[in-house]
Amino acid sequence: MNVDIGNALDTSPGVSRDGLERLDRRVERAHGRIQEGRERGEHGFAALNLPERCDPREVEDTVAPFGDPRAVVTVGIGGSALGAATFSAALESDVDAYFLDNVDPAHARRLLSSLPLEETVVNVVSKSGTTAETLANFLVVRDAMQRASVDWTDRTFVTTGPSGNLRELAAKHDLPALDVPEGVPGRFAALSPVGLACAAIQGHDVEAILEGGSAAADRLDRAGAGSLFETPAYAYGAVTYALAQRGAGVNAVMPYAESLETFAEWFAQLWAESLGKDGLGQTPARALGATDQHSQLQLYRAGPRDKLVTLLRPTERPDLEIPETDLEGLSYLGGSTLGELLDAEFEATEASLAAAGRPSVRIEIDRVDERSLGELLYAMEAACVLHGDLASVDTFVQPAVEWGKRAARGLLGGGEFPEAEAVRDKETLIVDGN
Numbered sequence: 405m406n407v408d409i410g411n412a413l414d415t416s417p418g419v420s421r422d423g424l425e426r427l428d429r430r431v432e433r434a435h436g437r438i439q440e441g442r443e444r445g446e447h448g449f450a451a452l453n454l455p456e457r458c459d460p461r462e463v464e465d466t467v468a469p470f471g472d473p474r475a476v477v478t479v480g481i482g483g484s485a486l487g488a489a490t491f492s493a494a495l496e497s498d499v500d501a502y503f504l505d506n507v508d509p510a511h512a513r514r515l516l517s518s519l520p521l522e523e524t525v526v527n528v529v530s531k532s533g534t535t536a537e538t539l540a541n542f543l544v545v546r547d548a549m550q551r552a553s554v555d556w557t558d559r560t561f562v563t564t565g566p567s568g569n570l571r572e573l574a575a576k577h578d579l580p581a582l583d584v585p586e587g588v589p590g591r592f593a594a595l596s597p598v599g600l601a602c603a604a605i606q607g608h609d610v611e612a613i614l615e616g617g618s619a620a621a622d623r624l625d626r627a628g629a630g631s632l633f634e635t636p637a638y639a640y641g642a643v644t645y646a647l648a649q650r651g652a653g654v655n656a657v658m659p660y661a662e663s664l665e666t667f668a669e670w671f672a673q674l675w676a677e678s679l680g681k682d683g684l685g686q687t688p689a690r691a692l693g694a695t696d697q698h699s700q701l702q703l704y705r706a707g708p709r710d711k712l713v714t715l716l717r718p719t720e721r722p723d724l725e726i727p728e729t730d731l732e733g734l735s736y737l738g739g740s741t742l743g744e745l746l747d748a749e750f751e752a753t754e755a756s757l758a759a760a761g762r763p764s765v766r767i768e769i770d771r772v773d774e775r776s777l778g779e780l781l782y783a784m785e786a787a788c789v790l791h792g793d794l795a796s797v798d799t800f801v802q803p804a805v806e807w808g809k810r811a812a813r814g815l816l817g818g819g820e821f822p823e824a825e826a827v828r829d830k831e832t833l834i835v836d837g838n
């Protein structure tokens with residue numbers, strides 16, 4: 405994996421080479437704190453030790469008794485779904501993977517009525533074991549299985565923390581259970597059973613995912629790693645921080661591969677929940693190349709100068725030839741490939757942003773496979789931790805999200821929520837369309 409920050413230099417907003425060299429002294433100090441946090445296994449930093457801590461065999465052995473299912477449904481939300489969803493969207497499998505994260509009744513109904521429940525594995529994931537959406541969805545899935553006379557206890561396993569409703573459920577029904585490792589916030593848990601169990605059921609090589617993560621972790625351990633000019637993760641973390649400081653409040657992540665579209669969703673949670681505090685942060689926007697060249701690029705090139713575009717692509721991919729045609733004006737396409745066209749689009753976007761003085765960063769992975777994904781996710785996590793340290797925010801907490809969780813539970817009568825009355829009595833200004 406490599407990160408090219410050249411197109412972020414001398415743009416607006418932008419950074420200069422001298423500015424980055426000055427920033428590099430702070431990167432070195434932040435690196436010292438990161439390494440210390442990893443060594444002590446401190447909350448959050450512990451996530452950067454997952455590639456060496458997580459045992460792929462434990463994950464594989466837990467899912468092995470389910471045999472060869474036709475489908476797997478992951479019931480979880482946020483960090484308990486997006487890592488698994490990223491692997492699943494990126495890698496091909498004969499086992500279909502579905503995600504019940506949202507509590508949209510129409511979606512749940514449609515999914516449950518189409519699934520072969522007797523050949524489906526249910527993977528319930530919640531670090532806290534108490535998240536309302538996840539538990540509600542689980543109860544709905546369990547009910548559907550019972551109605552279809554499927555023994556849900558034979559088809560279900562959980563991944564959860566040491567306590568909470570889910571842990572109790574697993575104990576009560578003797579369900580197989582994997583642990584969410586201690587000190588690892590949900591959005592940093594992709595390289596743990598949280599992200600890997602679904603991948604294992606789909607037959608992906610979880611060991612290779614962890615090896616990719618280890619390769620990125622090793623880069624932090626090398627001599628001289630505490631420089632943004634040496635370590636790709638730090639190049640990305642430092643340049644996104646410097647640009648955010650100069651007004652790039654938006655980071656549009658644009659993978660040039662359909663299979664990496666979900667990665668941008670995973671990244672959005674990582675970036676938004678970790679860095680959005682104390683009036684700071686960088687709003688992650690999701691885009692897809694080349695599709696969004698034909699919708700969002702206009703804004704990115706000519707709208708407010710408050711954006712950075714992160715362009716991501718695999719350098720190697722299976723290709724498809726474009727057939728020759730006698731249609732006038734299209735001869736330039738014939739004989740080349742869809743991959744070549746996509747690469748040309750990628751480079752055209754980068755050039756188009758540069759010509760307008762807009763910053764972009766290029767991230768390249770070798771190919772879309774287990775190892776590269778492990779490396780990419782780890783590097784983005786390390787980048788985020790560095791960015792958070794430079795910005796002096798508490799990267800590993802999410803009090804604003806928790807307020808909302810408490811509010812939703814309180815409004816349903818499921819817990820203390822003193823502000824409930826104020827929420828119900830809030831002023832409205834309805835413009836009635838009838």
Ligand SMILES: O=P(O)(O)OC[C@H]1O[C@H](O)[C@H](O)[C@@H](O)[C@@H]1O
Binds near residue numbers: 481533590591677805
């Ligand atoms: O894994 P759970 O405890 O169910 O939490 C699921 C999600 O809940 C909240 O929204 C948190 O802010 C997320 O970081 C977390 O990933």
